[in-house]
Amino acid sequence: MSTHQNPPTLPPRFAALQTYIHWSLATETERTRMRNTSQMAEIVAFKDAMLVEVDAIVDYLNGFPLDAMPPQEAALMHMLLSLAEVAPAVEAYRQPGVIDGYAFERFKADETFVMRPPI
Amino acid sequence: MNKVIKLHLHDRYPELGKGPVPVEPYISAPYFDKEQAKIFKKTWLHVGRVEEIPKAGDYFVKDLEACEASIIVVRDKAGCINAMHNVCSHRMNQIVYEKRGQARKFFCKFHGWAYDLEGKLTGVPEEESFFDLDKCDHGLTRVACDVWQGFIFINLDPNPALSLAEFMQPMFRDIEGYPFDKITTGFQWSTVVNCNWKLALDAFQEAYHVAYVHGRSIADAIDTAADGAMPPLDALCGEFHRRLSIAGNPKSVYGNPNAVTAGGAAAQQAIADSATAKPIAAAALRAGLGSATHQFRKEDLPKGMNWTGHDNWLFDINVVFPDFYLSLRPNYFQAYNFRPLSQGKTLLEARVYYPEMKTAGGRFYLEYMKVALRDVLLEDLSTLERTQSAVQTGVKKEMLLQDFELLVRHGAHVVDRIVNEETKA
Ligand code: FES
Ligand SMILES: [Fe+2]
Numbered sequence: 001m002s003t004h005q006n007p008p009t010l011p012p013r014f015a016a017l018q019t020y021i022h023w024s025l026a027t028e029t030e031r032t033r034m035r036n037t038s039q040m041a042e043i044v045a046f047k048d049a050m051l052v053e054v055d056a057i058v059d060y061l062n063g064f065p066l067d068a069m070p071p072q073e074a075a076l077m078h079m080l081l082s083l084a085e086v087a088p089a090v091e092a093y094r095q096p097g098v099i100d101g102y103a104f105e106r107f108k109a110d111e112t113f114v115m116r117p118p119i
Numbered sequence: 120m121n122k123v124i125k126l127h128l129h130d131r132y133p134e135l136g137k138g139p140v141p142v143e144p145y146i147s148a149p150y151f152d153k154e155q156a157k158i159f160k161k162t163w164l165h166v167g168r169v170e171e172i173p174k175a176g177d178y179f180v181k182d183l184e185a186c187e188a189s190i191i192v193v194r195d196k197a198g199c200i201n202a203m204h205n206v207c208s209h210r211m212n213q214i215v216y217e218k219r220g221q222a223r224k225f226f227c228k229f230h231g232w233a234y235d236l237e238g239k240l241t242g243v244p245e246e247e248s249f250f251d252l253d254k255c256d257h258g259l260t261r262v263a264c265d266v267w268q269g270f271i272f273i274n275l276d277p278n279p280a281l282s283l284a285e286f287m288q289p290m291f292r293d294i295e296g297y298p299f300d301k302i303t304t305g306f307q308w309s310t311v312v313n314c315n316w317k318l319a320l321d322a323f324q325e326a327y328h329v330a331y332v333h334g335r336s337i338a339d340a341i342d343t344a345a346d347g348a349m350p351p352l353d354a355l356c357g358e359f360h361r362r363l364s365i366a367g368n369p370k371s372v373y374g375n376p377n378a379v380t381a382g383g384a385a386a387q388q389a390i391a392d393s394a395t396a397k398p399i400a401a402a403a404l405r406a407g408l409g410s411a412t413h414q415f416r417k418e419d420l421p422k423g424m425n426w427t428g429h430d431n432w433l434f435d436i437n438v439v440f441p442d443f444y445l446s447l448r449p450n451y452f453q454a455y456n457f458r459p460l461s462q463g464k465t466l467l468e469a470r471v472y473y474p475e476m477k478t479a480g481g482r483f484y485l486e487y488m489k490v491a492l493r494d495v496l497l498e499d500l501s502t503l504e505r506t507q508s509a510v511q512t513g514v515k516k517e518m519l520l521q522d523f524e525l526l527v528r529h530g531a532h533v534v535d536r537i538v539n540e541e542t543k544a
Contacts, residue, residue, distance in 0.1 A: 047399070051398055051399065051402065054399075054402045055402065058405075058406040058479060058483060062479050077479055077482070080483050080486075081482075081486045084399070084483055084487040084489075084490050085486070086399075087397075087399040087400060087487055087490060088336060088490060088494045091397045091398075091399055091400060092336045092491075092494070093335060098494050098497040099335060100498070101494070101498055101501050102310075102498075102501045102503075106310050107308050107310045107493070107500065108308060109306070109308050109493075110306075113305060113306065113470075115168075115170060115303060115304060115472070116304070116305065117475070117485070119482060
């Protein structure tokens with residue numbers, strides 16, 4: 001059963017990034033799939049938008065407890081994690097996926113592993 | 120044209136020889152049956168960390184096809200960790216169906232028999248209808264279980280030939296005291312690879328492949344000699360286990376993980392050097408500085424880490440026999456198991472553990488490091504099934520190993536020694 005919710009909104013200070021809200025994904029599994037099923041141009045556009053703001057985003061989010069972020073801040077945090085997810089695509093492979101790599105779907109992140117951090 | 124190649128690591132271990140190594144053990148079913156009987160059912164196997172089951176009643180279940188067993192690992196009220204077969208004493212149903220959880224007692228879902236956290240049988244519905252049933256005789260079947268440096272190991276042999284300490288210490292006593300307990304943010308991936316477990320492990324116990332398989336990703340994080348080679352700093356082989364020490368490139372973010380916890384000039388240099396080509400990497404390191412809950416100074420590490428004392432030391436690969444790859448860096452570590460499911464199928468459970476980060480910036484840095492590592496694993500995994508298929512064509516009977524592939528040779532040698540040991544009647 002899937003529940004359809006409105007896309008999350010970002011903190012007002014970062015409202016300009018709302019165009020990229022589809023990169024706000026809570027799990028590694030979702031972020032990896034997003035990266036691997038996007039066009040390189042989409043990845044680069046998202047990366048460019050985030051990179052000019054990255055230090056400001058980090059400064060801003062550092063003001064909130066990591067394990068209890070309000071919804072808007074959590075949404076922005078998930079975009080920051082997506083920026084990390086696309087880093088190898090942009091900085092190593094220059095394509096969405098690992099070159100000649102093992103199929104990403106077969107290498108499953110265990111999202112229930114108990115020692116994962118809360119976000 | 121012929122260059123004289125100086126072989127030096129192998130010279131220390133003449134018993135391993137320098138000749139070609141047969142590939143039959145990677146494809147033979149009878150050989151695998153012997154590995155199962157003589158290795159996987161007889162030796163200590165890593166199954167997890169104590170932090171996974173911090174409270175009384177916390178448990179997880181490990182299905183070990185290589186041992187034809189399913190094992191419950193649980194912390195009891197006294198704080199001890201117990202391991203027992205997931206097999207009910209009544210009519211053999213599995214006691215626990217869940218992969219992990221919390222229990223006060225284990226209740227069999229078939230007829231309701233109850234066992235406590237030590238495996239003792241404590242409750243039998245309609246007990247009076249059984250015949251001379253003494254509950255004391257019918258607890259869950261325990262297996263040996265012990266902890267080394269927070270790693271939980273089990274051994275299916277009820278009377279292990281060696282204690283866990285006797286097994287680990289000849290090779291690893293010098294790294295006891297590594298701050299495993301401060302590196303508690305863990306991630307896990309798993310996959311089933313269609314190849315022999317030794318073939319999978321081998322791809323991780325040499326750095327000869329780094330310039331090729333990892334040429335676009337982390338090759339620049341490894342210290343490179345003048346001729347472009349990436350020789351290890353040193354290698355050590357023991358009766359069972361083996362170790363390899365590798366130097367990194369401190370100017371890269373990935374090759375200088377210590378920068379995030381140590382800060383200072385090294386961190387600034389890594390940030391500056393990455394700023395243009397790898398701006399996300401540089402941003403992640405900037406974001407992570409100062410966020411870790413502990414400081415990790417190289418000089419505080421146990422003396423067995425970076426045993427050559429190299430300035431640019433990056434990590435040591437430790438291979439704990441038979442299938443546990445434990446790679447230790449100054450402030451994070453990787454723990455992979457290459458556990459056979461059958462002769463040609465291997466379950467890889469790959470875990471990476473980082474220091475806990477207090478801030479969003481630190482978490483961003485961890486994600487950067489984790490994703491980079493995961494993609495490197497996708498590179499490593501990419502060769503395995505191709506290699507297995509190629510081995511199975513049977514056209515080649517032997518592989519040729521160079522000096523820096525010593526650990527591959529040692530791995531094959533140790534397995535073969537045990538598989539072919541005369542059975543003591
Ligand atoms: S099989 Fe477990 S109670 Fe019957
Ligand atoms: Fe590799």
